[in-house]
Amino acid sequence: MQIVWDVCHTPLMTLNGVIFFLPPPPPPPLRFQDNVHRGNVMGSAPSDKNLIQFKNAGMQTTHCNESVLRSCSVIFLTVKPNILPTVLGEIYSLVTPEHLLISVAAGITVQTLEKLLPAGTRVLRTMPNLACQVQEGTMVFCRGSHATEQDASHLQRLMSGCSLCEETPEAFINIHSGLSGSGVAYAYMFAEALADGGVKMGMPYHLSLRLAGQTLVGAGKMMLETGEHPAKLKGDVCTPGGTTIHAIHELERGNLRSTVMNAVEAATNQARNMGKS
């Protein structure tokens, strides 16, 4: 997953490549987004295949991770976790105290990041989810030993246009990976199943899919906007003797809630294991 700021300041899109921001972070209260323009964003990846969207959006591109380190100060490390040590090895000698390095790599701990970087490097470890692409994402992050209060608020300002962004203890990062980073995929499975159910009962597939997507959007929005517990909202939908409670009985029979909890546990444990290897 890669994150790039739009010139319009708030929308984000995800693109492929390691992202480098050229301008140094402005001091508060100036909003960082005010200074981020497409021409100041650079994506780096080994091939043009993943950079074409950068080019088309008027951003700079390169195949050389090292060369951009010389002029960039805020760097999102968005390569796969197994490639990250190689990339950090490439840029090691160019990292200075002026740089802020922000990792999105699942499982890779602050301790590992700091071990692979020069002493004193300012590091933030984050875990976003895919919905940052549509400004409805979630992100948690923690600070490395040398990251400052200003670095943390800098990231929060950057992310404010596209996601919830909470600073948490590092132990929560892998949990967020299991709950939300991966969780969007569980939601897609649920949406797919809803749509398949609609088709089974005779509704055309595309209408069924659109209704399923909007059902998830509406349910999430309702939960956040009302602040009500999901159990209360679920109860509001259940008419005594009606359709919903019959369906819920089937979901309980299929262990939906236990299965989802198991999924969060499995993904969290996998993130923990990835951090060990």
Ligand SMILES: NC(=O)C1=CN([C@@H]2O[C@H](COP(=O)(O)OP(=O)(O)OC[C@H]3O[C@@H](n4cnc5c(N)ncnc54)[C@H](O)[C@@H]3O)[C@@H](O)[C@H]2O)C=CC1
């Ligand atoms: N996909 C998702 O929803 C999420 C992914 N992440 C994290 O994001 C990272 C990327 O995951 P995906 O987007 O799934 O992978 P991806 O394969 O789509 O993107 C990886 C990118 O890295 C580039 N790349 C490969 N080698 C490189 C190198 N040596 N230097 C510079 N760029 C290089 C590739 O060209 C590709 O564009 C991982 O660390 C993952 O844990 C975190 C949260 C959510």
Ligand SMILES: O=C(O)[C@@H]1CCC=N1
């Ligand atoms: O599947 C993964 O490892 C990444 C991290 C969270 C979402 N996708």
